Amino acid sequence: MRHGVARFVTGFLALPVALYLFYVVWPFAQAAGYSLTDWGGYSDRQQFVGLDNYVRLLSDELIRKAFWHNVFFLVTVPLFTIALALLLAFLLNVGGREDRAGIRGVFGSGLYKVIFFFPQVLSLVVIAVMWQQIYRADGQGLINGLLIKIGLVDADNPIAFTNDPEPFLGVPAVLWWLLLIAVWSGAGFYMVLFSAAMQSIPKDVYEAAILDGAGRFHTFFRITLPLLRDTVSVAWVYLGFIALDMFALVYVMTPSQGGPNHASEIFASVINFNAFQKGQFGYACAIAVSLAIFTILLAALQLRITRRERIEY
């Protein structure tokens, strides 16, 4: 039975592994190498400096800032997206009328689901360009225009949105405005995910609960939510990756890609800034390697925390 297995496995793996090594692993390995040099990125001159870059980044004010901004997104993006998605899924699935067959989803829940999912199929670039227009700070954007019209905002002093470095609850306002876009674009997707998970819970579980006199809130918090634990924790891990990668939004939407005045710097934008604007490529690579290590540790931690026995229905 083992005849030809080695040849078969080699044949199947050769091309994908070769492509992956050449276009993914090799650039990463090179970058890790550059992180030990003072290479500027454009010249051919480079000197080995050992771990100097890594020592330097520990006391870099900009990186400390970016680190806390990343932590902010890491906490808020999953938290708000999942909370909103759960609320929407809850309303969709148990917000309807009750009848002899138990609690129903609201009328038109299929249509709502289709609409809420829209942002998920749009390109991040389309979303960013669109929100740029919505957030325009000169009173002509969608939100400023609306608020001026109903008198909530002074026409001479419109909301600055992503140009606003002033802290709100200790975090620069620009980050909150970016968070809103992330939640807006993600909630529908996770709502559909949670809805599907809710519907895969067998009906007799609910019937038993209703027979015991549990209402829809009780049923939701005591039965649905605990049974959704697996799905929610997977969603948390995924949203964690998304939160670490808010770069497209920062890149398109903030002044000088991380501004104003570095108020929206995240790891990725600091890497970009150091590599392409300050011409310190070796240092940028050191930051990126640190970010990679941070991400891997975080992923391992999350997997360990969320690992749990599966419930078989």
Added chain:
Amino acid sequence: MSTVTHTSGRARPTPPPPAGTTPGPVAESAANGVGARIFNGFSHLFLVVWAIMVVYPLLWVVMSALKTDAEVIRKPLSLFPASLQWDNFARAWTAGIDSFFLNTLLVLVGSVFLTMLLGSMAAYALARYEFPGNRLIYWMFLSGLTLPIYLAAVPLFKGVYNTGVVLPLLGPNKHVMLILVYVAWSLSFTVFFMHSFFRTLPNAIAEAGLVDGASHTRLFFSVMLPMAKPGLISIGIFNVLGQWNQWYLPTLLMQSVAGEPKNQVIAQGLIELSVNQGYKSDWSGLFAGVTMAMLPVLIVYIVFQRQVQSGLTAGVGK
């Protein structure tokens, strides 16, 4: 809290229909308390508000694409232009959107097909055969999920540039090169996803196939791959959307060398349009461009919404 006390304790003669189906004409008056009605109303209110928050900006972009530039600036809020300016679309189309679409299509046809083929082949070999180095290769693919792409940017560009000197087809600004890069960068998740899928397939069928004298390759293509169809659909949709939306890699790699025009894909081209229109202040043209990038995807999604929803959520749920 208990709002279903009317019905509780009563045996139900008919089993309830599965959720997700629209409510049938069931007598429901007796079962609905006042609280339930209020809650139902509140649910609808909240859902409608969120639906408006999703649809209104999209609609606003589409309608702004039909305004004159003057209207975009003077009456930014209105959803109803005085007259429909269809030539905004014609202008944006000839200003580059036509070639963006063609380039995107050329690249995606190749890259999605190859990603699926190579990804499932690798995942299958890793999931169902034991050999030294199996775990190493698997973890190598998996680690790609956590590494920041920006780290690889400059070495990747240098690698592509140097390859282009020897093999022009694989140099910067070439479709074939972008296809291979997309495939390489999509392998991590594809392998990860299909790996877990192939592991769940029953052993008995594979063994029966081998006993019947099928080769390993034949077993894969005519037995195992068809059995993995649901997984292939999920990961296929995931890759189509992911690669359609990719903007960083093309911005990095589809750069003009030696004066030839850039072969831009749609996401990359839109960023450039949105930067350039700052000089030309062709706002309506920008909105038209965004609309054209957005509508095909939305239409495909609305037509295939069930498959897309289940495909994408299965990609996370596995």
